[in-house]
Amino acid sequence: MKVLGIFGSPRRGGNTELLLEEALKGAEKEGAKGERLYLSDFTITPCKECHGCDNTGNCIILDDMEKIYSKLLEADIVILASPIFFYGVTAWAKALIDRSQALWARKYLIKDPSLGKEGKKRKGFLISVGATKGQKVFEGAILTVKYFFDVLNAEYAGELFFRGVEAKGDILKHPGALQQAFEAGRRLIYEDRIKVRSH
Numbered sequence: 460m461k462v463l464g465i466f467g468s469p470r471r472g473g474n475t476e477l478l479l480e481e482a483l484k485g486a487e488k489e490g491a492k493g494e495r496l497y498l499s500d501f502t503i504t505p506c507k508e509c510h511g512c513d514n515t516g517n518c519i520i521l522d523d524m525e526k527i528y529s530k531l532l533e534a535d536i537v538i539l540a541s542p543i544f545f546y547g548v549t550a551w552a553k554a555l556i557d558r559s560q561a562l563w564a565r566k567y568l569i570k571d572p573s574l575g576k577e578g579k580k581r582k583g584f585l586i587s588v589g590a591t592k593g594q595k596v597f598e599g600a601i602l603t604v605k606y607f608f609d610v611l612n613a614e615y616a617g618e619l620f621f622r623g624v625e626a627k628g629d630i631l632k633h634p635g636a637l638q639q640a641f642e643a644g645r646r647l648i649y650e651d652r653i654k655v656r657s658h
C-alpha cells in the first residue's frame with residue numbers, strides 16, 4: 460500500500476508538517492510505504508488554462524509536476540496537508556491541484572478507464588490548521604480538496620483540523636493532536652472508511 464504525503468506548507472517544521480509526518484508514521488506502522496512530497500522543494504508553475512491537455516491528458520508545461528503526476532497515480536492513499544491561507548489551501552498546494560487539470564482531462568474528456576469507475580480506487584485524507592477559530596475556516600479547502608480527490612478516484616476518507624494554531628509548533632499545545640494524526644494514518648490503512656473530525 461503506497462501512501463503519498465503532500466506537504467503543502469512552505470514552512471518547514473511547521474504545524475501541518477508535524478501532523479502529516481505523524482500520519483505517515485502511523486500508516487508506515489501498519490506496513491504502508493510512505494512517500495513524502497515537500498512542495499516547497501518543487502517548481503510547479505500554475506495552470507495556464509491553455510487546454511493543451513484536453514486531447515492528451517498530458518500537461519504541456521515542463522517542470523517538476525512531470526514527476527508528480529506518476530506519484531499521484533501510483534498512490535493508493537493521498538494525504539494532503541495544508542495550512543489555511545486566506546480561507547483556502549496554500550498556493551503551493553493549489554498549484555499542484557490546478558495542474559491536475561491534465562488528469563481531469565484524462566478522466567472526463569478522454570475517459571481514460573484507469574481513472575473511471577473500473578479504475579484503481581484510492582483514498583484521500585485532508586489535514587489542515589488555521590490561526591483563527593471561525594466556523595467556516597476550513598470550508599474553502601474542503602471543497603477544493605474534495606474536487607481534487609475526485610479526479611484521482613480517491614474517496615474523501617476523512618479530515619483532521621485544528622483551529623487556533625498559528626506560530627510554528629503551536630500544534631504541540633493541542634493535547635493529543637499528534638496522536639490523533641498518527642491514529643488517522645494507521646486507520647487509513649486498515650479501515651475501509653474512516654471519519655475523523657477534530658476541531
Ligand SMILES: Cc1cc2nc3c(=O)[nH]c(=O)nc-3n(C[C@H](O)[C@H](O)[C@H](O)COP(=O)(O)O)c2cc1C
Pocket residue numbers: 468469470472473474475476541542543544545546547588589590591592596624625626627628
Ligand atoms: C499568507 C497567510 C494567510 C493566512 N490565512 C489564514 C486564514 O485565512 N485563516 C486562518 O485561520 N489562518 C490563516 N493563516 C495562518 C496559518 O494558517 C497558520 O499560521 C498555520 O498554523 C500555518 O501552518 P504551518 O505551520 O503548517 O505553515 C495564514 C497565514 C499566512 C502566512
